[in-house]
Amino acid sequence: MPLQDTHALTFSLTVPPDFRFAPCLDYMARSDNESLFEVRDGGVNRLLLLSGEPVLLRITAEEEQTLTVRVLAGAWKGEAARVEAERYIRDWFDLDRDLEPFYRLAMGHGVLGGLAREFNGLRLVGVPDLFEALCWAIVGQQVNLAFAYTLKRRLTETYGDSLEWEGRIYRHFPRPGQLAAAEPEALGALQLTRMKSAAVLDVARRMSGGALSREGLLALGSFRAAEEQLLQIRGVGPWTSQYVRMRCLRDPEAYPVGDVGLHNAVRLLLGLDRKPTLPELQALFADWPGWEAYAAFYLWRALY
Template sequence: MAILLTISCKQKGGETDMAKQELNSAQQDKIILTAPKPFHFAQTLRYLTRSPHECMFHVEHDKIYRLLNVEGQSVIVEISGDDDALTVRLVKHGAMTAALQVAIVRYVRDWFDFDRDLKPFYAQVAQCPLLGPLARQYAGLRIIGVPDLFEALCWAISGQQINLAFAYTLKRRLVESFGAQETWNQRSYWLFPTAKTVSQLDVRDLTALQFTQRKAEYLLEIAAQIRDGALSKDGLLALGDFKKAEQRLLQIRGIGPWTANYVMMRCLRNPAAFPVADVGLQNAVKARLGTDEKPTPETLQILARAWSGWEAYATFYLWQSLYHTA
């Protein structure tokens, strides 16, 4: 059963947490939750539309459409609005249950990093010549996450040592070959393939999509670990220490420091995750500093002293500067 929901933003001010969210139980087709301060919906849309090759969601007329799997149901959400509150409206196939409300709110908050207080970050980098201007330019832009661990790992591994456009191509092929699909309004929406589904594939199934032999092996091994419960997002977070989580990820074949930090940044939500070997990060710093050479990881570590504890957000804003210079 497909359920279509509408999420729209309206500004109301003040910090929020789950306890303060307004869940409009009087109308069974609508949830209202307040966005944290600051939040910038237009900047969020700019980030989400950075590539025409994205297959996990669709943006049209300032609305985001995405298929989710929550509470055992395939749910299409539509997200629109401004900077203040999110209105989630169920517009197809009956009433939204309380459990469905909670699951959707949890996903949206995670996707947009709504539980992060960004004021300390902005205060810390305000006088930094490198980050201060970007913090002002992108104020309210939150790290758009990849809440599902398997999807985050697949995306990171797929993107190793290839350009971004081809990484998107590989993701689309994987999703459209093995993911679940729902159709609404003459458009297909996709769920990322589950670890169980991918674990049942053969290396040749993935190399046929132009994954390398080695990447195919990595994905199958990770899928098997997640399927068997040996690896999970909850398990990594339960370690209670991001360093321990990083070490656990580094034990997995195919995951090096860059991949581990990328996953901690986009999925585990470690604000201090720092993929120093990232080429995009290096190019962004090079452009900001106006130097002829890309900074070394050692140089980046020195620069990052001004961002200590917020390296993930610094990286995200530096990435964004490569897409939008205005």
């Protein structure tokens, strides 16, 4: 592989005034079994596919109102790669959203006010890649997070691209085409259940065939229409579709209302001795019109 002279290549992104990188890193460092990026020394390293080539980037916040991106390794395709990287990172950290209205709503709110102060500057860290987002949600169904991370790691290590740099291996989540031809038994060997295997393979085939894509979902014109298309997939139910709306499609009103973790967070923060009921949840989220996704993300954050 021709390793171009990328070691000196650096560029920067402007960030909104209410952005802070530290709480985003804290969130991303919540699992020591994360396989798709590495939070280390005040920054995050991640392998991205830019113009089809694996490129290892490091993101830090060294100056005010700025994220610094260093190209550490890989085949750098110049301006096209920079545009792609910038688009990915702005999406990943939701850099084009003004959180001021959210914080104004949270201020004075008993539960969320405290969280808004504790995690001030935290962005809804997204999963820009639709295949990764769908697979992450599918493997995360009804299993504890620790096991979900293990399943994601196995999929990534078995089917994804990788690049070694300074003695460490950085990995990219498989592309749909890399999984589409896999046998269900092969995924079963990674400890995915039959339903998870079938769902992941169905998504891989739809996406590699072009029948399903993030752009296609967004082009439908409404998040509700996108959700209906997602629900056609066997193994994708309400929780998964809402999760993908929230973290990949970035529907600001989406949140997984049936989520066990969300229920636990609300129970904890409201001091309930039981899970909140659906009407209680709906009443709670009615306080944040247009900011339901952020409210849920901050509530979720309180647990970890």
